[in-house]
Amino acid sequence: MTETLGHLGMALIFLAPAWLFIDDWRTAMVFVGTGFWFGPVPDVDTYLRNWFPVEIHHHGVVHTVPAVIVFTVVLGPILGWLLKRVLGRTNWFSREAADRAIAMGMIAVGAATLSHLAADILSAPDISTRIEPLWPVVQGPIAYIDVLYYNSIWATWGLFVLGLLVNAVFFYWSNQRGSGRRTQSS
Numbered sequence: 001m002t003e004t005l006g007h008l009g010m011a012l013i014f015l016a017p018a019w020l021f022i023d024d025w026r027t028a029m030v031f032v033g034t035g036f037w038f039g040p041v042p043d044v045d046t047y048l049r050n051w052f053p054v055e056i057h058h059h060g061v062v063h064t065v066p067a068v069i070v071f072t073v074v075l076g077p078i079l080g081w082l083l084k085r086v087l088g089r090t091n092w093f094s095r096e097a098a099d100r101a102i103a104m105g106m107i108a109v110g111a112a113t114l115s116h117l118a119a120d121i122l123s124a125p126d127i128s129t130r131i132e133p134l135w136p137v138v139q140g141p142i143a144y145i146d147v148l149y150y151n152s153i154w155a156t157w158g159l160f161v162l163g164l165l166v167n168a169v170f171f172y173w174s175n176q177r178g179s180g181r182r183t184q185s186s
Helices: 004-015 025-038 041-051 065-087 095-099 101-123 153-177
Strands: none
Touching (some): 004 101, 025 065, 025 095, 041 065, 041 101, 065 101
């Protein structure tokens, strides 16, 4: 999936369950709204090959679970710290979330970057190189499920719209089932 919008949509899908686990709807919105931007991060390889004289191919090392772990450990605490610093004293980031900001940032970055690998497994085999998500432990692709055409505008927009819809459903469902747990302040 070369289109960034499709990766943003897949990240929205992966982050949507947060609505069920985060008690305050505003904090859940901040979590999903800041986390989904990390979905396209593994495509940094398309820029790295312009900056370095070394052969860097798309769907290479940054499209692996070890790279997702590195992104999570490096970028996650930064996101958590920023959220706490910027929103920690507002109604948009609950006190409980501020206490767990680093962990929340790591979960957001980890889920979003992992969603990228899932999207590429669903789409990459037709005209692009398949990803090897478990490299260096497992050589070669673990699976390829060619259900989305790589450059399809329908798949790209479809994933994004699906991500928005899934979040709307989880938001509605979490408010219906957990209205007693949620913060009642407007």
